[in-house]
Amino acid sequence: MSEKTGKLNIRLWFVHLSFWGFILGLPLLYMVLGPRIDTENYENRNMTERPVFSISGIDTYPIQYEAYYNDNFPFRSKLITANSRISYQIFNEGIGSTVIGKNGWLFYNSEASADGRNIEQFKGTAVFTDAELAQAAASLEATAEWCREHDCEFVLMICPNKERVYEEYMPDYYQRSRIGSACNTDQLVAYLRMNTDIRVVWSYEDLAEYKAQYPDEPMYYHLDTHWNYLGGYLGARALLRELGIDIPPADQREKFPRYQSWGDLTMLMNLGASDLFEDVDIMFAGYPAEGMAIISDDVNGIVSYAAPGRDPRNVIIYRDSFCNIMRFYLGEHFNTIKMIPKEYWDPEVLETDHPDVLVYELTERFVDRLVNEHIQP
Numbered sequence: 034m035s036e037k038t039g040k041l042n043i044r045l046w047f048v049h050l051s052f053w054g055f056i057l058g059l060p061l062l063y064m065v066l067g068p069r070i071d072t073e074n075y076e077n078r079n080m081t082e083r084p085v086f087s088i089s090g091i092d093t094y095p096i097q098y099e100a101y102y103n104d105n106f107p108f109r110s111k112l113i114t115a116n117s118r119i120s121y122q123i124f125n126e127g128i129g130s131t132v133i134g135k136n137g138w139l140f141y142n143s144e145a146s147a148d149g150r151n152i153e154q155f156k157g158t159a160v161f162t163d164a165e166l167a168q169a170a171a172s173l174e175a176t177a178e179w180c181r182e183h184d185c186e187f188v189l190m191i192c193p194n195k196e197r198v199y200e201e202y203m204p205d206y207y208q209r210s211r212i213g214s215a216c217n218t219d220q221l222v223a224y225l226r227m228n229t230d231i232r233v234v235w236s237y238e239d240l241a242e243y244k245a246q247y248p249d250e251p252m253y254y255h256l257d258t259h260w261n262y263l264g265g266y267l268g269a270r271a272l273l274r275e276l277g278i279d280i281p282p283a284d285q286r287e288k289f290p291r292y293q294s295w296g297d298l299t300m301l302m303n304l305g306a307s308d309l310f311e312d313v314d315i316m317f318a319g320y321p322a323e324g325m326a327i328i329s330d331d332v333n334g335i336v337s338y339a340a341p342g343r344d345p346r347n348v349i350i351y352r353d354s355f356c357n358i359m360r361f362y363l364g365e366h367f368n369t370i371k372m373i374p375k376e377y378w379d380p381e382v383l384e385t386d387h388p389d390v391l392v393y394e395l396t397e398r399f400v401d402r403l404v405n406e407h408i409q410p
Contacts, residue, residue: 121302121309128302137310138202139298140195141258149398151194154216157209161217161404166224169403173231173393179409180391183383186232189225190272190394191218192260192355193237195253197397198244218397234275236268237397243267243283255312257296263288263315265358272359276390278344278366287318322365332357336372338364346389351378351408355396380410 121133130148132140143149153159161169173189180187196203215223218235225231240252240260252264260268266283273280291314299310321327328337338360348363348370350356356372364370367390373382383391393408 134202151398186390190234239271269359269362320361325365348390349388350392
């Protein structure tokens, strides 16, 4: 064996030993550093819990434990974050359902997770047939008829997708199918207004008007799918106006900034609260309002408030997450208001609570649901 070959073999052995020493030493290193390592779950999902061993479950225990270990092995969060940072910072790529937009804007591709059709809507390829439009109208009219029979007002509220409001920040590879093309939301709003008496609040109209006047005040988070407190205020104001209640325009309210470095899209990218980002929110002074009783404020469940002595109506909102930011703006105005997400909805609440107003609120990307979804008893 030549001297050169011997030195090469020694180097290869050194590389192997270093590699396996690092791999095998990770658990020991984790025992020492573990308490000081950030173990926060940034993946926007629940991690697998350690399974409990039992003789009766011995057949499935190895699979369950493997799933637990895959979710909880040492340095997992750090390694995933490192991979995500490489994808974002070096290759300018989103992770999973996240779309990297321009100027630091992130967007959501709901189709990647079967959670709506926002990208198709943006491109103008998500459209209703005539039959679907008629069926959606008939479904909503059935709810409105039930409300009329029970002395209850009915309002449909649609909240716009982020990419509709800020299309200029979408990446260029998402092209509209044709200039000025209408998607299923535009079709439905026009159809309902022309062919039915359904009261429709299409809050995009208020947001577009404000954006035209104040283009430097963002109404959606850069790092999140949702509108921020300014956007939520504009949406709430549009709904309240439909219900006969006027609140001051946003430009007449005292506002102050709030900065944050995370959103649901950075969570989807496994970046969580990251030094890569800074987002700004526009907050309004005076909320929660004095005199508004908080009965329940579970933004992942049922939100309920009472403001006796103000508008005497009792309101129920069948809602999604866009209602979370509107909740304080709406809650201060009614005798009672209850906002119930789809997952907690029981139509019997309309029989037991006897609302004076029923609002069906949903985000634009979910308008397909209106074709078949019935919320009345």
